[in-house]
Structure formats: C-alpha cells, structure tokens
Amino acid sequence: MKLTFLGTGAADWDINAYVPGAFHRRFSSALINDDLLIDPGPHIFHFCEQNGTPDLLDGVRNIIVTHSHGDHFTPETVARLCVGKDCTVWADPACKRKLIRVLGEEIAEKINFVETRRNRDYEIGGYKVTSLRSNHATEDPDEDTRLYLIEENGRILYYGCDSSWIPTVSWNVIREKPVNAMVLELTCGETATYDWRIFEHNTPEMLEIMLTMFRKYNLFAPDVKYYVSHLARTLHTDHEGLVKYLEPMNVTPAYDGLTIEI
Numbered sequence: 001m002k003l004t005f006l007g008t009g010a011a012d013w014d015i016n017a018y019v020p021g022a023f024h025r026r027f028s029s030a031l032i033n034d035d036l037l038i039d040p041g042p043h044i045f046h047f048c049e050q051n052g053t054p055d056l057l058d059g060v061r062n063i064i065v066t067h068s069h070g071d072h073f074t075p076e077t078v079a080r081l082c083v084g085k086d087c088t089v090w091a092d093p094a095c096k097r098k099l100i101r102v103l104g105e106e107i108a109e110k111i112n113f114v115e116t117r118r119n120r121d122y123e124i125g126g127y128k129v130t131s132l133r134s135n136h137a138t139e140d141p142d143e144d145t146r147l148y149l150i151e152e153n154g155r156i157l158y159y160g161c162d163s164s165w166i167p168t169v170s171w172n173v174i175r176e177k178p179v180n181a182m183v184l185e186l187t188c189g190e191t192a193t194y195d196w197r198i199f200e201h202n203t204p205e206m207l208e209i210m211l212t213m214f215r216k217y218n219l220f221a222p223d224v225k226y227y228v229s230h231l232a233r234t235l236h237t238d239h240e241g242l243v244k245y246l247e248p249m250n251v252t253p254a255y256d257g258l259t260i261e262i
C-alpha cells in the first residue's frame, strides 16, 4: 500500500502565500495508492498542478473523510471529484448536510454518498476501512469526527488527523492491530508545548508520551513506522528543525509530496 501526502499543514497555512520552490504545506489530505482519498480538502488540485501530476486524482473511486472542518472537507472539491463520475464519498452524515448546505440539494443529490458510523468496518474498493471516533469536534454537534485504520493485503495504516490523543473506544480497537504505519497529528510543535489546544490536537510532549507507551508494550507490527502530519505554520519551527527535533523519537515529519510504502 502506498500513501502520498497531498497536504500536511494545519488550517493556518495560506495557499495565497505559496511561492513555487519555497517550502509550503497545504491543508492535510492523503492519497492511498491511486484510488482512495482521505479528506477532499481545498488544496488537493493545487498539489496536483504544482507537482506536475494533473491527472493524479483521476483514478480516485472512493473518498473517506475525517471530519467536516473546512481544511479537510470542501464541497466544491467533492463535486469536482464525484459529480458525473464513478466516485463515492463515505463519511459522517454531517458531511452530507454540509454538501447540501453549500452546493444545494440538486447538485448534492448527484454525489454518491454512503453514511458511515463510528466503530464499524467497511469494505471500500478493496480496502478494509475501520471508522473510529477521534477526539475532535466541529460546529455540527451531531458529527462523529473520525480516525481510520486502512488495511490492504495484510498491511495496515492508521491515519489520525485531527485528534487529540486517541479516544478509549477507538484505542481498544487500534491496540490489537499489527499496524505498519501510524500517521499521528502534531498540530502544535516545538514552539507550542503545553498549548491550550491539547483537548483537540496533539503537542510534542503528548506525542512523546504516546510513542514511549507504544514502544514500552511493543504494540503494533515489528516494522511499524511513525509519521506526523497536520503541522501548524505558526506553532512549529521550519521543516529541518522539525526533522531534527523528532529524530530522537524516531518519527518522520511528513511534507507535501512525501510518498511512503506501507
């Protein structure tokens, strides 16, 4: 299974400040192989164009969504990928409500949408996708924000952007799995330890506690690798600084365009 990071930033990155050649993060999104998209945010087509791969998303057949925040879920992006195309959205009913609110009922009805629930497994285009609750919240009080386990050919990916820690009910599922790659969120960086966002996002000391515990109990697969994404522009040093900072924890910070083989 291959994962390409299409965006690795939190919501404080400004696409208008993008300068070709200069380091930049788009809003967080990831592509599994060439057909499963996690989070249809506003910047994914910008990635494709600037990366010299304008057709990158042509093969996307299914979309899963972590939550309906604007940096992860853009109705216009969904319409472009799904209207008149063989592409299905699997997400919390809150995302359907947002599609109708923004696009209007007529266009929203043209989008194949499967409402998913937390703590369920779904067979999605050859992947086993486990939909789990994240510790995060949106303006929609009825929305269950999500973490995902994605399995293909016995290889397992955990994707957890956005979430502060991992809720108990989700952890009880994840801890039993031989996960091969964990993508944890690290919205708050070196310059934002003990940040006020700790109830919705992770900080470095939280990351360190989780990693120390994972390793203490030899959790997940023997070859498990750790990555962080959803990195805030204003709460981190630069990417090189982050690489150095995370080196002792043996964690790789993602960047836009990074492709990993799981």
Ligand SMILES: [Zn+2]
Residues within 6 Å of the ligand: 010, 011, 069, 071, 072, 162, 230
């Ligand atoms: Zn976010």
Ligand SMILES: [Zn+2]
Residues within 6 Å of the ligand: 067, 069, 136, 162
């Ligand atoms: Zn969010």
